[in-house]
Amino acid sequence: QDVVAFSAQNTDKNIKTDGNSREHSAAGSVTTNDIPTLAFPSISTADFQFNHEKASDIIIEKVEEFLDKIGxxxxxxxxxxxxxxxxxxxxxxxxHRNIDSSKFFTFVGDITQLYTKGGLHCNVIANAANWRLKPRGGGVNAAIFNAAGPALEISTKEAAGDAGCIEPGSALTVPLPSTSQLHKREGVTHVIHVLGPNMNPQRPDCLNSDYDKGCKILREAYSSLFDCFASIVR
Ligand code: AR6
Structure with a gap:
């Protein structure tokens, strides 16, 4: 990852973003390391080809709705x-909406290297998953499964149970064993798989540009994701 990208773009005022630094503070005080943090990718907007304007409105709407619910x-x-x-x-x-930037901000970086490359500690990360919860495909799904190693596949199977898959608009919390590299190296204790709406005809369950349905499912996806995070925080 490009170190310059981190320092130029990242907006978390509490961390140094020179690419090598870590969150730290004087002994005994609360550091940003102790703050439960969910890092999430924009669901459905790359491989699933969802409209970016609509998706950004939904992200803002859902962040505003949930900021008070995540302690x-x-x-x-x-x-x-x-x-x-x-x-x-x-x-x-x-x-524009004056959202508290200490509670919600954007960050440039690989979601699997936020701590080691960006100095941002996120104990929970979200995955833009496929319905079978398989490591395959590209995008953030492949990156997270690769970085986490086999432990994530095993824990995902356990969490998914007999169904073994998830519905569009839903999310599944998977505790990440301490043996996983992503846990050891980045401090990630949970991965939340989220399945968003699909507008790509090459992928299953394509909505064929039905944005009434698509927006409803994307709202449900973010509600499910943030609910899962709220449960972890509690
Ligand atoms: N770190 C941070 N963000 C990333 C990373 C990464 N390592 N990789 C991609 N992104 P996508 P979708 C961003 O396509 O549209 C998969 O194959 C990316 O730039 O991963 O929901 C699954 O198996 C974009 O902003 O997810 C599904 O079949 C965002 O993550 C399907 O793709 C989501 O891009 C899901 O498609």
Whole structure:
């Protein structure tokens, strides 16, 4: 990852973003390390081809709805590059709506290396999953399964139970064993798989540009995700 991208774009005032630093404070005081933090990618807006304007409105709406329900927790929208359209749309809209930037902000970086490369500690990360909860495919799903190792596949199977899959609009919390590299190295204790609406004809359950349905499902997806995070925080 490009260190410059971290320092130029990241908006968390509490962390140094020179790419090598860590969150720290004087002994005994509360550090940002202790704050429950959910890092999440923009669900459905890459491989699933969901409209970015509509998705950014829904992210803002749901963040505003949930900020009071997650106690002292923080929500962080993450994407790989500073040129990310969805990240920039959300950033501008969040500023417009005066959303508390200590509770919600955007961050440029790989969601599997937020601590080691960006100095941002996120104990929970969200995955834009596929309905079978399989490691395959590309995007953030493959990145998270690769970084976590086999422990995530095993824990995901356990959490999914007999069904073994999830419905569009729903989320599933998976505790990440301490043997996983993602836990050891990045401090991630939970992965929340989320299945968003699909507008890509090459993927299952394509909604064929039915945005009435698509927006409803994307709202449900973020509600499920933030509810799962709220349960972890509690
Ligand atoms: N770190 C942070 N953000 C990322 C990373 C990463 N390592 N990789 C991608 N993104 P996508 P979807 C951003 O396509 O549209 C999979 O194959 C990316 O730039 O991963 O919900 C699954 O198996 C974008 O902003 O998810 C599903 O079949 C966001 O993550 C399907 O794709 C989501 O992009 C899900 O498609």
């Amino acid at each position: 002292n927790g923080r929500l962080v929208l993450v994407d790989l590059t500073s040129g990310s359209r969805i990240l920039n749309l959300v950033k501008v809209k969040a500023e």
